[in-house]
Amino acid sequence: MQALSPIIWHAVESGKIVTALQTDEQAGLSSSEVSERQKQHGPNELPEDKHKPLWRVFASQFASPLIYILFVAAVISFAMGHASDAVVILIVVLINALIGAVQEGRAEHSMMALRKLSALKVRIVRDGKESVIEARELVPGDILLLGAGDQVGADARLLEAAALEATEAELTGESLPVVKSTELVPDDAGLGDRRNMIYSGTHLTAGRGRAVVVATGLQTEVGKIASMTTSAEQPKTPLEVRLKQFGNWLVVASIVLFVLLLGFGLMRGIPFVTIFMVSISQMVSMVPEGLPVAMTIALAVGMQRMARRGAIVRRLAAVETLGSTSIICSDKTGTLTKNEMTVTRLILPDGRQVEATGAGYSPEGRLHASGQDLSAKDDAALRSLLEAITLCNDANLVAPEGEETRWRPLGDPTEAALLTVAHKGSVEPGTLLQHWPRHAEIPFDSAEKMMATQHGHGGRHRILFKGAPEKLLTLCDPATLDLDQVQQTAEELATQALRVLAVAEIHDVPLDVEAGFEPWRGRLSFLGLLGQMDPPREEVKAAVAECLEAGIRPVMVTGDHKATGLAIATELGIARPGDIAVDSAELEAMSEGELRGSLDRISVFARVHPAQKLRIVKAFQSQKQVVAMTGDGVNDAPALAAADVGVAMGITGTEVAKGAAKIVITDDNFATIVKAIEEGRLVYQNLKKVVLFLFATSIDEVAILLLALLCGYPLPLAAVQILWINIVTEGAVTVNLIMEGLEGDEMRRQPTPKNEQLITGAMLQRLVLMVSTAVVAVFGFFLWRQASGAPFALVQTETFTLVAVTQWFNVLNCRSALKSSISFDILRNRWLVGGLILGNALHILVIYNASMNRIFHTVPIPLADVALLGLIGSSVLWIEEIRKWRARRRLDQGAGSA
Numbered sequence: 050m051q052a053l054s055p056i057i058w059h060a061v062e063s064g065k066i067v068t069a070l071q072t073d074e075q076a077g078l079s080s081s082e083v084s085e086r087q088k089q090h091g092p093n094e095l096p097e098d099k100h101k102p103l104w105r106v107f108a109s110q111f112a113s114p115l116i117y118i119l120f121v122a123a124v125i126s127f128a129m130g131h132a133s134d135a136v137v138i139l140i141v142v143l144i145n146a147l148i149g150a151v152q153e154g155r156a157e158h159s160m161m162a163l164r165k166l167s168a169l170k171v172r173i174v175r176d177g178k179e180s181v182i183e184a185r186e187l188v189p190g191d192i193l194l195l196g197a198g199d200q201v202g203a204d205a206r207l208l209e210a211a212a213l214e215a216t217e218a219e220l221t222g223e224s225l226p227v228v229k230s231t232e233l234v235p236d237d238a239g240l241g242d243r244r245n246m247i248y249s250g251t252h253l254t255a256g257r258g259r260a261v262v263v264a265t266g267l268q269t270e271v272g273k274i275a276s277m278t279t280s281a282e283q284p285k286t287p288l289e290v291r292l293k294q295f296g297n298w299l300v301v302a303s304i305v306l307f308v309l310l311l312g313f314g315l316m317r318g319i320p321f322v323t324i325f326m327v328s329i330s331q332m333v334s335m336v337p338e339g340l341p342v343a344m345t346i347a348l349a350v351g352m353q354r355m356a357r358r359g360a361i362v363r364r365l366a367a368v369e370t371l372g373s374t375s376i377i378c379s380d381k382t383g384t385l386t387k388n389e390m391t392v393t394r395l396i397l398p399d400g401r402q403v404e405a406t407g408a409g410y411s412p413e414g415r416l417h418a419s420g421q422d423l424s425a426k427d428d429a430a431l432r433s434l435l436e437a438i439t440l441c442n443d444a445n446l447v448a449p450e451g452e453e454t455r456w457r458p459l460g461d462p463t464e465a466a467l468l469t470v471a472h473k474g475s476v477e478p479g480t481l482l483q484h485w486p487r488h489a490e491i492p493f494d495s496a497e498k499m500m501a502t503q504h505g506h507g508g509r510h511r512i513l514f515k516g517a518p519e520k521l522l523t524l525c526d527p528a529t530l531d532l533d534q535v536q537q538t539a540e541e542l543a544t545q546a547l548r549v550l551a552v553a554e555i556h557d558v559p560l561d562v563e564a565g566f567e568p569w570r571g572r573l574s575f576l577g578l579l580g581q582m583d584p585p586r587e588e589v590k591a592a593v594a595e596c597l598e599a600g601i602r603p604v605m606v607t608g609d610h611k612a613t614g615l616a617i618a619t620e621l622g623i624a625r626p627g628d629i630a631v632d633s634a635e636l637e638a639m640s641e642g643e644l645r646g647s648l649d650r651i652s653v654f655a656r657v658h659p660a661q662k663l664r665i666v667k668a669f670q671s672q673k674q675v676v677a678m679t680g681d682g683v684n685d686a687p688a689l690a691a692a693d694v695g696v697a698m699g700i701t702g703t704e705v706a707k708g709a710a711k712i713v714i715t716d717d718n719f720a721t722i723v724k725a726i727e728e729g730r731l732v733y734q735n736l737k738k739v740v741l742f743l744f745a746t747s748i749d750e751v752a753i754l755l756l757a758l759l760c761g762y763p764l765p766l767a768a769v770q771i772l773w774i775n776i777v778t779e780g781a782v783t784v785n786l787i788m789e790g791l792e793g794d795e796m797r798r799q800p801t802p803k804n805e806q807l808i809t810g811a812m813l814q815r816l817v818l819m820v821s822t823a824v825v826a827v828f829g830f831f832l833w834r835q836a837s838g839a840p841f842a843l844v845q846t847e848t849f850t851l852v853a854v855t856q857w858f859n860v861l862n863c864r865s866a867l868k869s870s871i872s873f874d875i876l877r878n879r880w881l882v883g884g885l886i887l888g889n890a891l892h893i894l895v896i897y898n899a900s901m902n903r904i905f906h907t908v909p910i911p912l913a914d915v916a917l918l919g920l921i922g923s924s925v926l927w928i929e930e931i932r933k934w935r936a937r938r939r940l941d942q943g944a945g946s947a
């Protein structure tokens with residue numbers, strides 16, 4: 050390819066650009082040329098945000114008040130001649146930083162993987178064939194096919210533009226859409242005025258078009274603005290904020306306890322350094338340093354699990370909000386149904402009802418009426434209808450290739466199905482399109498629910514219209530149809546769960562694209578109706594039942610007819626007996642109060658205008674519901690952004706919708722949203738397990754120390770031992786509680802209230818039980834051992850070990866609120882098993898290694914005592930097992946009597 054730099058893309062005829070870029074406007078580049086150019090230009094991407102180097106991740110672990118306190122403590126103990134304590138503190142700080150860095154690395158790693166999943170896809174033509182590729186593979190000379198809602202993948206010059214509009218706020222700051230056209234622009238025009246260009250990173254908001262890529266990667270306009278590449282930080286999620294508040298509260302509590310311990314200790318005559326170190330260690334152990342990391346990992350792991358199940362999270366907050374979702378407003382087509390359209394019925398203007406046989410997009414099948422086969426060749430009315438739906442159509446059918454056995458739709462399935470039925474009636478699109486090329490069009494949009502195309506041949510014009518019957522029939526000349534009759538037939542088709550389209554035409558008048566549909570009112574000739582079947586997805590019925598059990602109400606929000614929607618909603622179990630469907634006109638007529646009053650009974654919103662979706666979301670939110678709303682189009686963006694969880698469709702969704710949504714589901718399937726909710730609930734549950742564990746373990750140590758001081762005993766734990774337990778023993782397991790898998794009953798509970806306290810009443814009861822058992826066991830043991838006359842160093846080491854053992858059993862307790870920890874399959878959480886093994890190994894080292902003994906003031910424990918410690922420590926497990934057993938029994942009895 051020759052050097053292209055001197056060309057000013059917006060000021061040169063498109064034909065010249067196509068030649069200069071050595072491409073073909075219709076067929077695009079050849080595959081061999083593409084690989085050549087990819088080598089030359091590199092991938093079409095901007096350099097990624099710099100990866101935080103490992104040493105910085107590690108260094109950042111030291112930037113916390115907890116660590117500052119520890120450093121101060123180390124300095125003080127060193128100054129007072131306790132060098133070994135100072136060393137321990139430093140070791141502990143180091144281990145803490147290591148654990149923190151590894152965890153953060155893990156979180157970062159999963160985030161990166163997820164970012165890759167949401168790669169931008171674009172529609173192009175290469176080797177004469179349409180296909181969808183990742184935008185990073187684009188090269189100059191590629192031919193782009195553009196539609197409303199697309200994000201532009203590279204800088205390109207327009208070759209065709211039909212009512213095409215783009216928002217370029219990202220580049221020009223102008224937030225209103227600009228109309229695009231193919232006309233030449235003066236060469237000194239600014240970015241915002243180059244109407245015949247589209248730029249990477251901007252969005253198309255309306256229309257359709259075709260363009261040739263002129264710049265990729267760093268050569269694009271956005272590539273030139275380096276600052277745009279740094280991605281925005283994710284804001285803190287509500288739960289993160291609550292956790293932070295909880296953490297702050299604990300810090301205050303720990304300072305109070307610090308003062309108390311120090312005061313009591315000094316009053317009891319304990320040397321200042323000893324009591325000061327113990328109090329500091331205790332204060333440090335109260336600070337839940339594991340919590341923020343646990344939170345990040347919980348969200349990251351939740352995101353990963355969701356991605357594996359088909360839901361890609363774009364905003365972290367969605368992970369937790371999903372768990373509280375109580376209403377899912379779902380699109381119908383493609384989400385609840387398969388979006389595999391088959392035209393099964395055609396109604397001709399003379400009232401004849403034509404049946405179409407065959408299924409899927411394969412053009413095999415026949416058309417028949419009253420037992421007689423029909424063909425466009427010898428039936429003029431049928432021919433006009435089939436020709437109209439073939440011409441007024443942007444889709445394509447792809448014949449099976451290679452391994453494939455089925456015909457595939459390319460473009461809108463609703464339109465592809467029209468091509469299939471036209472084939473069945475012997476209308477062949479290729480020759481027809483050659484004969485009647487398209488000259489102008491008003492593209493389909495889901496607000497108008499209609500489209501029109503103008504075709505010309507030998508000085509004659511044909512304007513063809515198709516769209517929703519209520520809309521299109523009002524444009525028809527009453528003389529060409531029996532309006533009541535046709536409307537009634539359309540209604541009947543809809544009641545049979547069919548999607549209905551009306552078709553009309555007018556000859557030899559030009560189409561004024563700007564004027565829209567209004568000028569045609571009462572002027573068109575009616576050509577017929579079509580009924581399309583779109584079977585529900587198989588897995589949706591079960592997913593709907595699961596939602597209902599989980600206290601979540603699914604609601605259908607469809608662009609389709611009320612009767613079609615209600616028929617399908619009833620079949621799927623979304624509409625219960627007595628429920629109603631409301632269409633856009635009825636919705637419009639309702640006051641806010643009326644709408645809110647009827648929300649409980651409305652299970653289908655039909656013919657919904659995208660702007661009304663926002664009203665529906667707000668109405669549900671005003672009833673304190675947490676709303677998930679699906680969407681795919683440009684106009685859905687405000688509703689997606691306003692919903693608690695905006696869900697965009699991965700396949701049919703526009704980039705604009707994806708940008709506004711909090712999650713994207715890769716298979717457009719309703720069942721996937723339900724799976725994501727299940728994972729969201731798990732994340733929240735696991736976090737609560739961590740909070741419970743951290744809280745329980747901090748309180749029992751404080752209680753033991755305070756008890757010993759109040760009762761006049763020596764301190765049961767040395768300062769370094771307290772630090773070790775809190776940072777090493779706990780650090781090795783806490784975060785791994787987050788990795789707990791599904792317990793299986795997540796979807797049998799009600800959604801978590803939006804602002805639920807972190808520590809609920811039920812958790813508090815468990816906490817009291819766990820703490821009191823541990824305190825009785827440990828303090829009781831300490832008293833008994835003291836009385837037995839054993840050397841104090843051994844008593845302290847054994848008490849220290851017992852505290853560690855009770856924590857290991859407690860972590861098992863925290864894995865489930867109901868299920869037994871003994872039968873529950875712990876091997877499923879390999880992270881936790883690994884953490885427990887690591888904790889045990891380190892503890893053995895501290896007890897049996899001579900140098901460690903010196904540093905940690907420990908002595909080796911006789912093996913017989915180890916067994917005893919294990920037995921006593923396990924009491925926390927047995928007591929909690931009894932509580933769980935009783936709780937399960939109560940639940941069963943409750944279920945039995947219900």
Ligand code: ATP
Pocket residue numbers: 380381382383461463464493494495496498499500515516517518548549550551606607608609610
């Ligand atoms: P849902 O919201 O349930 O997914 P939808 O998004 O498929 O429904 P729209 O695409 O807005 O809803 O379609 C609404 C109506 O517009 C259809 O019932 C049909 O009558 C008409 N329609 C759909 N597609 C086309 C098209 N390509 N050309 C003309 N009319 C169409």
